[in-house]
Amino acid sequence: MPQDPIELARANWIRYGWPESADGMALVTSIMRVQQVFLARIESVLRPHGLTFARYEVLRLLGFSRRGSMPVGKIGERLQVHPASVTNAVQRLEADGLVERSANPNDGRSVIAAITPEGRRLVDECTDLLNAEVFSIVPIPTTQQQRTFHSLKGVRKAFGDFT
Amino acid sequence: MPQDPIELARANWIRYGWPESADGMALVTSIMRVQQVFLARIESVLRPHGLTFARYEVLRLLGFSRRGSMPVGKIGERLQVHPASVTNAVQRLEADGLVERSANPNDGRSVIAAITPEGRRLVDECTDLLNAEVFSIVPIPTTQQQRTFHSLKGVRKAFGDFT
Numbered sequence: 001m002p003q004d005p006i007e008l009a010r011a012n013w014i015r016y017g018w019p020e021s022a023d024g025m026a027l028v029t030s031i032m033r034v035q036q037v038f039l040a041r042i043e044s045v046l047r048p049h050g051l052t053f054a055r056y057e058v059l060r061l062l063g064f065s066r067r068g069s070m071p072v073g074k075i076g077e078r079l080q081v082h083p084a085s086v087t088n089a090v091q092r093l094e095a096d097g098l099v100e101r102s103a104n105p106n107d108g109r110s111v112i113a114a115i116t117p118e119g120r121r122l123v124d125e126c127t128d129l130l131n132a133e134v135f136s137i138v139p140i141p142t143t144q145q146q147r148t149f150h151s152l153k154g155v156r157k158a159f160g161d162f163t
Numbered sequence: 164m165p166q167d168p169i170e171l172a173r174a175n176w177i178r179y180g181w182p183e184s185a186d187g188m189a190l191v192t193s194i195m196r197v198q199q200v201f202l203a204r205i206e207s208v209l210r211p212h213g214l215t216f217a218r219y220e221v222l223r224l225l226g227f228s229r230r231g232s233m234p235v236g237k238i239g240e241r242l243q244v245h246p247a248s249v250t251n252a253v254q255r256l257e258a259d260g261l262v263e264r265s266a267n268p269n270d271g272r273s274v275i276a277a278i279t280p281e282g283r284r285l286v287d288e289c290t291d292l293l294n295a296e297v298f299s300i301v302p303i304p305t306t307q308q309q310r311t312f313h314s315l316k317g318v319r320k321a322f323g324d325f326t
Binding site: 001002003004005006007008009012016018020021022023024025026027028030031032033034035037038039042053060064077078079080127130131134135136137138139140142144145146147148149151152153154155156157158159161162163 | 164165166167168169170171172175179181183184185186187188189190191193194195196197198200201202205216223227240241242243290293294297298299300301302303305307308309310311312314315316317318319320321322324325326
């Protein structure tokens, strides 16, 4: 495209009489597009290692935890994903020998997921790759990255993501 | 969550020795989260009207076009989506009586999609709803919305979205 298609949409929003919604439309549409491209890049880094971003995030969180293990419900809270999605990710990771599941001794209804040595090796390797190929080369200056993060943090706070 | 889970991840990134990737990780993860919540809100506004966001975007673009019609390939370029996805969206919209397809008289291999009066009525109604319930109430100040849009525009430009 020679012209930015989202700027074209923004101009149409104003032309058709919705100026008070034009900035919000342009921002939301940009977020959709940038998310799509980043997710595609992340998944293309992880795919050869048999991981999706959802499964990588579970492994990364377990790798950071003090004991290398957490209740599955708490993983869902921290990653802000639906319990069914975490359960599915943990089952897939277990099938691949990257986590082990056990009953929570303090709560029979809850399941604990623990990262295995193989899971730890894989998540550290994939973190190095994601850092090198995605996170350290976000193509805008660091100060803009930080400002954008803080603006989006305001959105997340308003959504009730944290208090 | 009492604490922001993405700030917690960011702190871990620094603690584990990846400070040069911490800002990028925090920004990319925020974009994933904010995209997810906005998309859920948009889809919940559109669902009662039988539309997805992908199909809404096709209808909106046709509604803006001078003749109310465009080649399907051009719709894909403007919306930056895969040709197969546009074809699928257009087929669903045609099945619902919201667009009509015809062969392009200037190019036998190309298909033209035209919005119907019913499609126009629906897309205008849904635009009013999305403006009221999503785009005009993005919960950060307008100046921050504009700055964030411009930073993300830098990312999109670097990705090659426009020249």
